[in-house]
Ligand SMILES: [Zn+2]
């Protein structure tokens with residue numbers, strides 16, 4: 001089969017590799033679409049990855065082969081790959097957070113990725129794509145589950161005012177998930193023009209630039225129109241600090257963008273206003289089911305979220321370069337069989 005393989009020095013090359021052998025408890029998926037994630041860019045365009053790596057963890061496809069001891073799946077079934085169930089016995093699993101399982105290898109770590117014709121995975125990581133959701137749209141399940149978990153962590157309900165800093169794919173999906181949760185006031189802070197325009201199309205009610213977010217001088221002082229909940233999807237320390245400083249009393253800040261530089265939070269502000277600062281990492285199987293339901297509901301502006309042009313395997317390198325250069329605002333999908 002063909003795969004887009006990272007060869008070091010910001011280079012991705014299409015190579016012939018062996019189709020994985022299907023073992024007991026495993027399923028082989030013919031990849032339909034696979035999104036390019038920010039973490040793929042870190043791995044391959046910032047050279048965090050090991051040469052020989054095949055990226056891609058936001059994929060949908062069709063089952064072509066089912067291993068021994070697999071129940072409930074047959075060739076022709078439409079599916080997305082997602083989180084495993086966890087060990088079921090550690091403290092995190094028992095508390096309903098298998099994404100924090102002590103033995104958890106994340107989907108990003110689970111074998112070669114889906115920038116390839118086929119993807120092998122454990123059957124317990126397979127989720128059925130609902131009727132009425134095409135496989136192209138279904139490739140949004142993974143990043144949508146990330147956004148959905150953040151929205152859930154914030155306790156978002158109708159009537160709240162929300163701030164989202166950073167309008168990359170996760171930020172945009174957070175806006176969409178907030179709107180789907182009934183939150184009608186969503187302000188987005190984003191410097192880049194293409195992303196600002198897209199955020200507005202997705203449902204942001206106000207777009208601001210990072211420099212417009214004023215900083216109150218004293219820790220008990222609130223900004224003029226504070227937010228009930230805020231989400232940092234940029235990974236930038238200044239954005240995280242601004243998001244915290246714009247919270248109302250008893251507000252919640254959810255951090256989902258990672259970065260190498262650390263924010264400086266004013267502990268007095270957190271104490272005096274009883275603010276909650278939390279993080280989200282990946283998602284649980286339940287978040288995946290919710291994301292698939294949300295896609296099936298047809299209420300998300302999926303057409304606007306996805307870049308109109310799919311990318312073949314030999315276009316992965318160029319697409320990644322364009323993403324790094326900020327030329328593409330929406331989610332870019334790789335279609336290995338195109
Ligand atoms: Zn991702």
Ligand SMILES: [Zn+2]
Nearest residue numbers: 087090093101
């Ligand atoms: Zn566990």
